[in-house]
């Protein structure tokens with residue numbers, strides 16, 4: 001199970017919840033982003049609540065904010081920073097107090113504050129809200145200090161009066177009588193438990209304290225004496241004043257509690273946020289300035305609408321899976337952690353964990369290289385290890401893999417007439433399932449082009465087991481493949497499928513693996529290639545070729561040699577999208593897999609040239625005209641089949657194609673007896689397009705139906721429908737029960753419906 005520390009580390013890698021640039025740069029961290037969102041939708045009260053929550057004196061600071069955050073605004077690169085101060089002012093001028101921050105129960109400790117500028121007032125206000133009473137010694141100044149010099153139009157005098165009233169209402173004592181000289185200061189230090197003194201307090205240089213020794217984090221000058229405010233030499237900044245008062249309050253509160261003065265204060269003042277916000281594709285919009293001294297509502301809304309509401313979400317913007325579950329990785333890892341922590345009961349996140357295509361795109365786009373693929377794969381492995389993986393999650397895909405690894409497809413041969421192999425062609429189960437004719441021609445081409453013998457290995461690379469999180473099964477498959485390849489003399493592996501290439505080059509570093517595209521690029525193309533269509537295509541990289549630049553380049557070179565006019569779709573090469581097949585997404589979440597394929601298809605308006613059989617078939621199924629590049633290099637003899645019009649073969653046909661490929665090769669090349677087909681394969685089915693679609697969606701194969709009909713016709717265990725000629729029959733070959741509605745027609749059976757379930761019915765026990 002994921003350790004707490006691992007969870008924390010992963011959570012920290014996803015920076016989506018980090019503060020927006022403006023908020024981090026604000027000395028008191030006003031939530032500018034949320035304020036802008038409220039103003040943009042006309043919710044002035046909502047915006048005011050945000051200011052009331054963070055600003056010590058919103059009526060003052062909302063009118064005088066000197067915008068130290070301005071330069072950090074991400075909009076500064078796209079038309080100009082937001083007019084944050086003017087928006088705050090608009091909000092304050094058009095609202096009244098919306099929330100009163102709470103006051104905590106009273107605490108001990110006598111605190112003296114020397115000076116009555118904004119920083120002192122802030123310190124007193126914050127202390128009062130923490131339940132600590134203080135006395136402000138004003139000396140000969142007026143509360144607010146330099147704020148008193150601002151014109152009435154900027155800061156009405158009554159706001160300062162009200163601020164003082166607020167302090168007094170909270171129990172702060174204002175001592176306006178004492179002349180604070182060096183002696184008086186000493187006696188205040190003696191009488192009080194903590195003292196805060198303003199750095200520009202008149203006469204401070206005569207007090208026996210060294211203000212050059214102030215600790216920047218704690219503002220401690222010595223022992224119980226703390227500083228606040230700005231030095232006289234500093235430019236007056238209301239926001240810095242407020243921040244300094246707030247910091248002094250925090251230090252004094254810690255000091256009186258005997259707590260650490262320094263811990264967890266890194267993000268107290270302005271800091272550089274880790275949040276990443278892309279401005280790619282963001283249109284430049286210049287600021288909307290107020291037509292008078294204060295914005296009208298329309299102007300304020302328009303200006304606030306320029307706010308980018310900064311966030312990262314780079315991975316979510318690209319990934320259909322992350323969008324489907326409406327979260328971002330930081331939240332997902334927490335959910336996955338909680339999912340693992342459940343001892344009994346329903347695991348809410350199982351489906352989510354199994355729905356990621358493990359395509360790795362998120363890691364490429366994330367500024368911190370966060371890999372949801374690794375998180376989901378680890379979670380799947382954990383579920384398998386604990387026996388928590390629902391059987392249905394990947395079963396269909398694993399059975400398909402089993403088929404490809406079985407006698408009806410798996411095969412290993414040296415080139416006909418040779419007893420050694422310099423090369424071993426591994427076409428993979430998906431290309432063989434989608435277009436067996438291309439595989440035959442490609443193999444013949446390789447044999448005639450390459451010297452030293454080109455062996456053939458029909459098999460599955462085992463990736464479904466890897467994707468399903470079944471690591472020990474995957475290890476066993478790899479060991480078996482390796483043993484067979486070693487037995488052939490460890491030839492150079494030539495893969496036709498990007499997934500096989502990715503898997504072989506990662507898992508078998510001791511072998512040399514090359515892609516068919518590199519061979520075709522280097523060795524030349526056959527004479528038989530078809531006439532190329534004149535239109536422009538978009539090339540579509542499969543997600544498993546994401547990190548294989550050499551393969552991507554070779555594909556483009558081959559396409560260029562064929563004379564194709566190519567364009568790149570919006571997400572290409574390293575950024576490419578999954579087609580919905582990766583990670584067995586199609587098995588765990590077919591609806592999401594369809595959406596994922598559709599999104600990949602929608603990245604371009606052109607017809608697509610694919611070089612992965614599953615991408616081709618899934619894009620075709622999504623309605624996009626897509627051809628496999630190999631179909632143009634090795635066209636059908638009469639060039640009658642337009643590669644762009646070839647339909648998605650579907651799951652059943654893919655298995656049939658694999659069997660046919662093996663038997664064809666055995667007969668034609670090695671002159672051997674074909675593999676005997678099982679008895680059920682002679683059951684002829686008549687299936688309408690509509691029912692075919694249904695079967696594909698329900699992941700029911702023709703062979704499941706054939707087995708069911710054969711078993712029930714032989715046993716006579718079938719129900720007849722008195723209203724028509726259809727029978728209903730059920731059969732449980734392994735873990736799933738299939739129900740088929742069928743009627744005999746000329747030489748076969750017409751299928752009206754079929755469905756499956758995992759429940760065991762009483763009569764199944766007798767099977």
Ligand code: SF4
Pocket residue numbers: 020021022023032033036072073074075082306307308309310
């Ligand atoms: S664009 Fe908006 S959220 Fe982003 S930094 Fe600027 S004000 Fe803040």
Ligand code: SF4
Pocket residue numbers: 315319320321322356357358359360361362363371372373578
């Ligand atoms: S691995 Fe692919 S599908 Fe999974 S979260 Fe990342 S981008 Fe999305």
Ligand code: SF4
Pocket residue numbers: 013014015016312313314315316328329330365366367368369370
């Ligand atoms: S790209 Fe995704 S995972 Fe990475 S920081 Fe942004 S939201 Fe988090």
